[in-house]
Amino acid sequence: MSLRYALLGLLAHRSASGYDLMGTFRSSLAHVWPATQSQVYGELTRLTNAGLLTVGEQGPRGRREYAITEAGRAELDGWLTDETARTPQRSTLLLHAFFLGLAEPARARRYLSRQAELADGRMARLRELEGSVDWDGGPLSTHGRLALEYGLRLAAMQRDWATWAATQIAAAPAEA
Amino acid sequence: MSLRYALLGLLAHRSASGYDLMGTFRSSLAHVWPATQSQVYGELTRLTNAGLLTVGEQGPRGRREYAITEAGRAELDGWLTDETARTPQRSTLLLHAFFLGLAEPARARRYLSRQAELADGRMARLRELEGSVDWDGGPLSTHGRLALEYGLRLAAMQRDWATWAATQIAAAPAEA
DNA sequence: CATCACATGTAAAAGGTTACATGATTCT
């Protein structure tokens, strides 16, 4: 149900076509709430049928420009500060950690070191993104910064944890 | 595809029934890789058909005791240190952050403070869990600790971020 | 005129959630 709010949120800022929105999903929103083209187009149709969006004049290549309705804004507004909405957390990194005792210590340590490196790489890429985004005043600016900072802190946490975990493995040999 | 490895991982430690495994999912594994009963039973059948598990003697109430096969161990072993396996990260907290500029600053700040509180609560519950788990030497012990530490660090990061983000909102009023 | 960017959709399959359905054994 969250993709719905991602779309409403983007359209609350300015009207756009499915194609436009996909551009945003590819650049910035991919880090926050990934979505595929087939999902976005489908959801736009559903939101229009539900009266939360309207379609404007047909553009050049069958382009459909979507605009948020009053009902759409109300729906979005209700969600914005809804504390109860939580996605079940699933992390393959964590699942690996849970079962890492089944691998030889040296291999497990190598795996964790590699994960630390990868997290470091993610941090670097986010910092690059930070420099390249035009902080122009849309919902992608002031509050995009908050999201970006979250990503940076998450990556840093994962790097530090993986580094620490590798030392723990060294200390305690494999069991099972 | 990860549920598959969660089950193989648990069964690599000791044979168990679907019901037993559900117990583990309810207690410890829920924090790592949540799964429902209907998912677990279905996957066990699929793993058996794929030759990665075998079913032992029928127990009391039609109980089916599953054991991992050599093929199952090989499959698990390949996955254990596979660096490429990554789940797309989706976080409602992050999505909220991204669009928080659309709410009034006071409301947005209240939301973030509440999220900080909630993260703090999660930390407390994990610390409780840490005390109550019997660290007996299974894959849930040494390496369950790693997973638990990850959870603690994640919650701490979220708490600190939400607290920091609230101050950022205070500084910059709403746009859109 | 060819290529690239624009632009929209559908179909099939996999993964996940919720609800329903049923029955056996053990404990009090």
Added chain:
DNA sequence: AGAATCATGTAACCTTTTACATGTGATG
């Protein structure tokens, strides 16, 4: 005898992923 626990399964629905399919307009 009744309740709790053990134990398995199915059906419907929603979300997400991957792949296919098609066509238009602008640019060099």
